[in-house]
Structure formats: C-alpha cells, structure tokens
Amino acid sequence: MMRKSIKGRAAPEDLPAALHRLETLCRERGQRLTRQRRAVVRQLLAADRALSAYELLERLRPEDGRATAASIYRTLDFLMELGVVHRLESKRSFILCRHPQAPHRVQFLICRSCGEVIEAEDARLAAATERLGDRLGFALDQRIVELTGLCGRCRTREAGPS
Amino acid sequence: MMRKSIKGRAAPEDLPAALHRLETLCRERGQRLTRQRRAVVRQLLAADRALSAYELLERLRPEDGRATAASIYRTLDFLMELGVVHRLESKRSFILCRHPQAPHRVQFLICRSCGEVIEAEDARLAAATERLGDRLGFALDQRIVELTGLCGRCRTREAGPS
DNA sequence: GGCGGAATTGATACAAAGTATCATCAGGTG
DNA sequence: CACCTGATGATACTTTGTATCAATTCCGCC
Numbered sequence: 001m002m003r004k005s006i007k008g009r010a011a012p013e014d015l016p017a018a019l020h021r022l023e024t025l026c027r028e029r030g031q032r033l034t035r036q037r038r039a040v041v042r043q044l045l046a047a048d049r050a051l052s053a054y055e056l057l058e059r060l061r062p063e064d065g066r067a068t069a070a071s072i073y074r075t076l077d078f079l080m081e082l083g084v085v086h087r088l089e090s091k092r093s094f095i096l097c098r099h100p101q102a103p104h105r106v107q108f109l110i111c112r113s114c115g116e117v118i119e120a121e122d123a124r125l126a127a128a129t130e131r132l133g134d135r136l137g138f139a140l141d142q143r144i145v146e147l148t149g150l151c152g153r154c155r156t157r158e159a160g161p162s
Numbered sequence: 163m164m165r166k167s168i169k170g171r172a173a174p175e176d177l178p179a180a181l182h183r184l185e186t187l188c189r190e191r192g193q194r195l196t197r198q199r200r201a202v203v204r205q206l207l208a209a210d211r212a213l214s215a216y217e218l219l220e221r222l223r224p225e226d227g228r229a230t231a232a233s234i235y236r237t238l239d240f241l242m243e244l245g246v247v248h249r250l251e252s253k254r255s256f257i258l259c260r261h262p263q264a265p266h267r268v269q270f271l272i273c274r275s276c277g278e279v280i281e282a283e284d285a286r287l288a289a290a291t292e293r294l295g296d297r298l299g300f301a302l303d304q305r306i307v308e309l310t311g312l313c314g315r316c317r318t319r320e321a322g323p324s
Numbered sequence: 325g326g327c328g329g330a331a332t333t334g335a336t337a338c339a340a341a342g343t344a345t346c347a348t349c350a351g352g353t354g
Numbered sequence: 355c356a357c358c359t360g361a362t363g364a365t366a367c368t369t370t371g372t373a374t375c376a377a378t379t380c381c382g383c384c
C-alpha cells in the first residue's frame with residue numbers, strides 16, 4: 001500500500017483526482033471543461049516536473065496534432081486563474097499545483113541540478129511578505145517566491161565523489 | 163539642499179557615485195571597465211525604473227549605434243554578477259541596485275499600475291526564506307521575491323475618482 | 325605614450341517565448 | 355438536438371534571449 005510519495009513531501013494527486021478537481025472548479029465558476037484543459041492537466045501531472053509551454057505543446061501533439069502555442073498559453077492562463085497550475089517565473093515554465101485544497105500563498109524551491117520543484121506553504125514566510133507589503137503601503141495581489149539552489153540529494157551527490 | 167528623494171525611501175545614487183562604485187568593483191575583481199558597462203549603468207540610473215533589455219538597447223543607440231542585443235545581455239549578466247543590477251523575473255526587465263553598500267537579500271515590490279519598483283531589504287523575510295531552505299534541505303544560491311500590487315499612491319488614486 | 329593579448333564587443337543568424345486577429349468549432353444549457 | 359457563447363485553430367507576428375566567430379578595446383606593462 002502507498003507506493004508513491006517516497007519523498008516524504010506532499011503526494012501528487014492521481015489523475016482522476018486532478019481531473020475531478022478541475023471539473024468541480026469549472027462548474028463552480030460556470031466555466032467550460034474542455035478537452036484541451038483536461039489534456040494539459042493530464043500532461044503536467046504525467047511529467048511530474050515543470051514544463052515550458054512549448055514542451056507541453058510537444059507532449060500534446062500525439063493526442064492533439066492541431067494544438068498551437070496560442071491556445072496552450074490561453075489554457076495555461078485559464079488554469080492559473082483557477083489555481084490549478086502555477087507559473088515558475090524564473091524558469092519560464094508551468095507546474096501543476098500541489099496544494100489543491102485551498103487558496104494559498106506558496107513558495108517554490110527549485111533544484112538547479114536535478115530540476116526538482118518543491119511547492120512549499122510556509123506560514124511564517126507568507127506572513128512576512130504580507131507585513132512587508134503593508135509596511136510599504138502596497139495592496140498585494142501576487143506574491144512570487146522562488147528559491148533556487150541544490151536540493152539535499154544533489155548536495156550530497158556533488159559533495160561525495162571520491 | 164537635498165532636492166531628490168522626495169519619496170521617503172532610499173535615495174538613488176547620483177551618476178558619479180554609481181560609476182565610481184562600478185569602477186571599484188571592477189578593480190577589486192580584476193574585471194574590465196568598458197564603455198558599454200558604464201553606459202548601461204548610466205541609462206538604468208537615468209531611467210529610474212526597470213527597463214527591458216531591448217528598451218535599454220534603444221536608449222543606448224543614440225550614443226552607441228552599434229550596440230546589439232547580444233552584447234546588452236552580456237553586459238547585464240556581468241553587472242548582475244557584480245550585484246550592480248537586478249533582474250525582475252516577473253517583468254523580464256532590469257533595474258539598478260539601490261542597496262549598493264553590501265551583499266544583500268532583497269525583495270521587490272512592483273506596482274502594476276504605475277510600474278514603480280521598490281527594492282526592500284527586510285531581514286525577517288530574508289530570515290524566513292533561509293529557514294525554509296534549511297528545513298527542506300536546500301543550499302540556496304538565489305532568492306527571488308517579487309510582490310506585485312498597487313502602491314499607496316495608485317491605491318488612493320484608483321479609489322478616489324468621484 | 326605605445327604594445328601586446330586576453331577579454332569584450334560587433335555582426336549575423338537563429339531559437340525560444342509569447343501575443344493578436346479572425347475564422348471555425350464544440351460544451352453545455354434549454 | 356439545436357443554439358450560441360466561449361474556446362480553439364490557423365496564421366502571422368513581436369519580444370526575449372543565445373550561439374558563433376571576427377573585429378576591437380581595455381589595461382598592465384615597458
């Protein structure tokens with residue numbers, strides 16, 4: 001039992017769960033659930049890493065030879081609006097949200113060696129960003145926190161060669 | 163006396179100070195101080211806002227008709243390495259560093275209405291990012307914090323029209 | 325002040341990322 | 355199952371960023 005999630009952090013949703021969430025959100029907001037929206041979620045889940053819009057496009061080609069960059073970007077915009085997809089600004093790429101449950105203030109940790117992306121939800125860090133916004137009189141509507149470095153595994157691997 | 167810096171936040175350096183800093187840093191590191199490097203610093207200071215690489219290129223044209231995108235990007239990379247220029251990932255643009263004194267963990271607040279960019283240096287927020295990195299086993303080498311919203315002035319302006 | 329040579333820039337071409345426009349198609353309501 | 359609005363397709367284009375190699379320039383040294 002429980003073969004996934006070896007890593008100790010949030011287990012990825014499986015495909016039915018992800019699609020069901022998408023469907024629910026679309027209904028709630030009276031938005032259409034289209035073939036392409038489902039396909040993008042499916043591919044991002046299958047990739048299990050951040051993909052650029054054009055990488056995503058390539059992966060959609062086998063099942064939908066007529067997809068174009070323009071529509072991929074529209075679909076990604078839509079999914080980001082729903083909160084189902086996040087954009088990694090520093091990598092110009094997109095990743096499936098790992099905290100499906102609620103609205104959230106997330107932070108990303110990105111390993112520059114293996115490319116792993118961890119989506120964190122650190123309350124203290126989130127609170128600190130809000131305070132800073134307040135202090136400087138800003139009404140924030142977007143908080144980008146992307147921390148890049150070496151993940152634990154890559155760190156030991158890079159240190160370790162004899 | 164003291165006519166600049168009406169805004170109550172860090173006064174921008176003047177041009178001689180900025181160029182002098184650039185010169186010092188180049189000497190210290192045995193790097194060349196070139197015409198283009200000076201010109202980029204001068205234009206970013208004059209703009210007093212974030213510029214895209216191509217905006218910068220246009221502004222360099224009058225004084226250097228042969229500058230190209232490639233060399234602008236190389237120069238910007240160099241200046242970022244020195245810590246003299248920062249890149250705003252979420253705006254794909256570049257801005258002069260406002261905290262010349264030392265190595266730093268900065269955060270940006272960006273007004274989506276007027277485009278103003280404030281470079282903050284909030285110790286608590288910085289500490290929270292470090293803790294998060296530690297907690298997840300990351301050796302961080304880059305911290306991107308970009309908070310977007312409405313600045314105080316734009317907020318009152320947008321609220322206020324009769 | 326001029327020389328030498330590595331570092332920087334110039335020129336060119338190209339790749340990658342993202343957007344605008346308008347015609348066509350399809351999701352979901354009745 | 356027809357309708358019609360919102361989504362996608364097709365196409366062309368803009369913006370952003372990089373690779374390569376030749377020409378130039380900075381700067382330590384004499």
